[in-house]
Amino acid sequence: MPSRRLAVVDVDRCVGCQLCMFACSRRHGVGGLENSAILVRSVGGVERGFTVVVCRACLDPQCARVCPEEALKPREGGGVVLEPSLCTGCGLCREACVIGAVMWDDEANKPVICIHCGYCAQYCPHGVISIEVRESAS
Template identity: 40%
Template sequence: MSRVIKAVGMNRCIGCYSCMLSCSAANYKSHSLEKSAIKIKTSGGLKGRFTSTVCLACNDERSCVESCTSGALENRPGGGAILDTKKCIGCKKCVSACIIGAISFDYDSNNPIICKHCGACTNFCPHECLKMEEIANDL
């Protein structure tokens, strides 16, 4: 069984960005919101709610993996992708290929920022807007 991140209660989100900061710190040794694999933003307006953009752990057609010409992205068991930074050539094709815009690019390392579904964000969300879900390891 693999685990994936699911947004389950974004109506409770207050936009504290704790999830983004914990992702950035745990995976990139940074405290920059720009180096987070999860993105929290407002839906707009005075009564706008917050929304999350995080890898959906695609299982069938993984456009990010299919677009990678260097072989740096491989299928992650349970869905999504695993990045081999040594193989990445920084072409950014995976960024534009992601159908929901969940992949951003780190210009310092010249690598994409891809969710590992590690759960750092879920552990630091004070309102339990995100959770880890167990899923089958289909490839």
């Protein structure tokens, strides 16, 4: 079954406007950045360009492997789904993700997980991120 994944297509086109970060929060119906699952930061200053940190939808996600409560379950087609009622906020998932894509909601003390909906990509004016369709996940 084909599945959708948010992909960073060309990070060198990123101008650092962070519209994607704000879009992610807005999708939840709020303004600001609190629940944003995507982060754009400079690579040691604006002059050196940017990096876009977001879940890559791993097919065998390490964050789910380390979760002691099975609160993160592999999602069909890659990535994970969070079951907040099972999460104790231990933070192991955050440490396990080598690219740092498990964001954190400090208020709820739980991870913020990208669901690959693609809402942010609709607000990327420079073609940095887009939704990619994976034909078959195995």
